[in-house]
Amino acid sequence: MTVESTAARKPRRSSSKRASAGPKQPAAAEIQLVQLLTPEGKRVEHPEYSIDLSAEELRGLYRDMVLTRRFDAEATSLQRQGELGLWASLLGQEAAQIGSARALRDDDYVFPTYREHGVAWCRGVDPTNLLGMFRGVNHGGWDPNLNNFHLYTIVIGSQTLHATGYAMGVAKDGADSAVVAYFGDGASSQGDVAEAFTFGAVYNAPVVFFCQNNQWAISLPTEKQSRVPLYQRAQGYGFPGVRVDGNDVLACLAVTRWALERARRGEGPTLIEAFTYRMGAHTTSDDPTKYRRDEEQEAWLAKDPILRLKTYLEQTGCADEAYYAEIEAESDVMAKRIREGVRSMPDPDKMAIFENVYADGHALVDEERAQFAAYQASFADAEEGN
Known part of the structure; x- marks a missing residue:
């Protein structure tokens, strides 16, 4: 009889006698999200976070998300055609980025990772300039201080320390502006992020830590990184944490606006966890079919951030077919300009x-x-x- 079969015959110990595996992370359904727009496009209220937007402002959010998604799709196609060396798609994360970015003032400062294309759009950075680094012709094609939008950061999590230091300087200067540091769920496991939380809390820095939890740190799921929801980590550092529906552009706008105002009043940092999903690959060198199920992606597809806002616009009469056609035409013009711009980029000396x-x-x-x-x-x- 083999060792394997002998082991199979032995009765299993009860779970109460085995070593404890620690607390299990609650399912997403068990955790309350700040939500103002349901996946079905229904407007709901929240007792702590409210927002009142005009029809023009709502259409503007829709336009931002549609054009950002089109730009992202063009960049992916350009990489597949050999025009870019690599591309990190934001597909599915448009609401988290557009909502949070539209909460910013011009004098606020942003420290992104390498996937914040929607934030860059809202800060007025030309989309074509984002592609120079991915084509390998420059280290970032924009002046960070022109739009208060720092260059993309490839080193995972390091920008949170840069943001915290900058925010400490803002406080010492006596300014009432705020700083936002964007990072992903994978970066939340980096020591740099923990250090940024410590410095931000101890020095009461006017910084908002905006974590886009898209469920996967390349191929590693969130539950393999933390036994508690990510937003709860803020408690250990002494500042508030909020989990928001990252596919709800209205909720992301409302919560980020609240956190920024709190920072400007001198009340210190906030951690926002935008609970969203990366619909595409981590980068164009990744194959997500190797580690995640089709059923998971289909479930998140039903929560599409653009579709839910479009549904709301239609239900409230804030937009019509002529408006959608106008946005589609604008996206075609932008895509053509981006393709021509990338292919005409001169090689560096x-x-x-x-x-x-x-x-x-x-x-x-x-x-x-x-x-x-x-x-x-x-x-x-x-x-x-x-």
């Missing part, structure tokens, strides 16, 4: 990588520059020899 490494130059960099120049020249010499 190969020697530029040695510039601005040191303010006053360095002997080692000079040596490396000379070696690289000689290496490049060798290709020309080989071609002439042929």
Whole structure:
């Protein structure tokens, strides 16, 4: 008899006698979300977070989400065509980004990750400029201080420390502006985020930590990172945490506006967990079919952020078919401009990588520059020899 079959015959111990596995994270249905617009497009009220928007403002939110999604789709297509080296899609997270970004004032400052294309749109960054880094022709094609929107951060979680330090400086300057740090559920496991929470709380920094919990840190589900809902982590640092329906643009706007006003009043940080879903791949180098079920994606598809706002607009008579056609035409024009803009981006000077490494130059960099120049020249010499 094999060891395996012997083990199979032994009675299992009861769960009460086994080592405790710790508290189980509650199911999403058990956790109260701040929600103002249901997946069916029905408007509901919340006792603590309310918002009153005009028909024009509602149409503006819809336009932002539609154009952001179209831009994202174009970028994905460009990567598949070999025009970009990589792309990180925001598909499904439009409400979290547009809602939170439209709560910002011009003098607020944003520290993004590499997926905040909707936030960049709201801050006035040209979509084409976002693609230079992914094409490999620059390190970010915009001036961060022009739109108070920092360059994309690839290092996971590090921008939360940058945001907290900046917010501490804002407080010392006596300004009444606020700072927002965007990060994902995966980044919440990084030490940088824990340190940012500590500094933000101790120094009462005017910073809003906006976590887009899209359920997957590449292939790792949220329950493998935390035994409690992410927003509850704020309790241990001494500031409030709120979980909001991340597919509800109205709720994201209302909660973020509340958190920003709180920060401006000198009441310190807030952690917002936008409970949403990444409908696409982590990046274009990822294959999500390897680790998640089709049923899961279909369930979230029914909660689509754009569809629910469109339903509400139709039910309230705030938009008609002519308006939707106008937005569709605008998205076509934008997509064409982006395609042409990406393909016409000039390649950078190969020697530029040695510039601005040191303010006053360095002997080692000079040596490396000379070696690289000689290496490049060798290709020309080989071609002439042929």
